[in-house]
Amino acid sequence: MSLHYQPGSVSFENVIKTFGNVTAIDNVSFTIEPGNLVTLLGPSGCGKTTTLRMLAGLEHPTSGRIMIGNKDVTHLPATDRDVSMVFQSYALFPHMTVAENVAYGLNASGVNKIEAKEKSEEGLELVGLADYGQRYPSELSGGQQQRVAVARALVLEPEVLLLDEPLSNLDAKLRRHVREEIRELQQKIGLTAVYVTHDQEEALAVSDRIIVMNRSVIAQEGSPRELYEAPASSFIADFIGDANLIEADIIATDGKTADVAVGTLRCSLPQRGFDKGRVQLAVHPSSVRLSLRDQQSTGLTGTVRRATYLGNQMQYDVDSEVGSLFVVDYRVEQAIPVGSDVSIAFSNRGLALVKTA
Known part of the structure; x- marks a missing residue:
C-alpha cells in the first residue's frame, strides 16, 4: 500500500x-x-x-x-x-x-x-x-x-x-x-x-x-x-437529547446525591454541585413513563394532547402539572389515545440536574 x-x-x-x-x-x-x-x-x-x-x-x-x-x-x-x-x-x-x-x-x-x-x-x-x-x-x-x-x-x-x-x-x-x-x-x-x-x-x-x-x-x-x-446546562440537555426541562426542588443532599422532588415524585440523582432549593431537572423523552390513570394511580397527573405513531415508537405531547412534556414510548402495541388522563413517572436513567443556560 x-x-x-x-x-x-x-x-x-x-x-x-x-x-x-x-x-x-x-x-x-x-x-x-x-x-x-x-x-x-x-x-x-x-x-x-x-x-x-x-x-x-x-x-x-x-x-x-x-x-x-x-x-x-x-x-x-x-x-x-x-x-x-x-x-x-x-x-x-x-x-x-x-x-x-x-x-x-x-x-x-x-x-x-x-x-x-x-x-x-x-x-x-x-x-x-x-x-x-x-x-x-x-x-x-x-x-x-x-x-x-x-x-x-x-x-x-x-x-x-x-x-x-x-x-x-x-x-x-x-x-x-x-x-x-x-x-x-x-x-x-x-x-x-x-x-x-x-x-x-x-x-x-x-x-x-x-x-x-x-x-x-x-x-x-x-x-x-x-x-x-451528564449535560452541563439546560441548553446541552435540550440540544443533545431533546430533554424536557422541569422545575424541581432539592430537598436533601449528602455530598454525592441529591433527593429531588418533582411535584409528588421523588428521585435520587447525582448532586453535581447543586445545593438545596429550586433547580432545573432535565428528563429525556424516553425516560418518561406513562400509564392510564385510575383511582389507584400515583405519580404526576397529565393528559395526552397529541399521539404520533412512528413505526418503532410512539411520540406523545402531554399536558401535565409540571408543564408540557415530550414523551417517546417504544410500547407501540399499547398506544394511549389522545385525550386520555395519564399517570406520569420517571425511569432511573436519563435524568440530570442542570444549570440554566
Whole structure:
C-alpha cells in the first residue's frame, strides 16, 4: 500500500475571530488527540463552521494560536497546511472521470502521473469504489459521490481530515449508512478527523468526542455518553437529547446525591454541585413513563394532547402539572389515545440536574 497516514493533533489556544463588529469565535480553546474523530456540533450561527475554516486556513484568527501536530499554522495559507477537506457539496468536476477527480489534488501538487494513478486506485478501494474509476460523477448516486469526495481527500495523506456537513445532501437512510462507512474508515486508518454537523444523532454516532458550540463559545466538551447523560446546562440537555426541562426542588443532599422532588415524585440523582432549593431537572423523552390513570394511580397527573405513531415508537405531547412534556414510548402495541388522563413517572436513567443556560 502506497498510502500512509501520520495522524496529527490539533490545538486551538484562546482563538478569537471577528468580522467587523461581530465576534464569530470568542476565546475558544480545545485539543484533539491524534487518531480521534471529534465533532463540532451546534445550531446554525454558533461558530462551528468558522472554527473548521480557520483550521483549514480558509479564515485566519483575529488573535490566538492554532497548532497542527507540533507546527504553528495560525497564519499559514491553506496550501501550506497538511489537511484535506470534504465539502458539503462534494465539489466534483463533472467533466472528469471518478479516477481523475480523486487524482486531481495529487496532480495539482506535482505528484507524477504513475504514482497519482496508483494512489487514486487505492483511495477508491478504501471507500469501496474500486470498479468505478472510469465512470463520471453524474453516473453515481449521492452516496457514491460523497465517497469519491472522501477518497479525493484521503489520497493526499493529510495529518487531519476535515468534514464539513458531509451528509447533509443525502436522504435519512443513506446518511446513516455513509456515516457508518466514514467512521469505520477513519478508525481503520487511524486518521485524525474533525467533523462539523448540526445533527445530534450523527454526532453521537460517529464521534470519539463532541465539542458543542453555542453563541461563539464552547458550551460543553466530552464523549457522546457524557454529553447525553451528564449535560452541563439546560441548553446541552435540550440540544443533545431533546430533554424536557422541569422545575424541581432539592430537598436533601449528602455530598454525592441529591433527593429531588418533582411535584409528588421523588428521585435520587447525582448532586453535581447543586445545593438545596429550586433547580432545573432535565428528563429525556424516553425516560418518561406513562400509564392510564385510575383511582389507584400515583405519580404526576397529565393528559395526552397529541399521539404520533412512528413505526418503532410512539411520540406523545402531554399536558401535565409540571408543564408540557415530550414523551417517546417504544410500547407501540399499547398506544394511549389522545385525550386520555395519564399517570406520569420517571425511569432511573436519563435524568440530570442542570444549570440554566
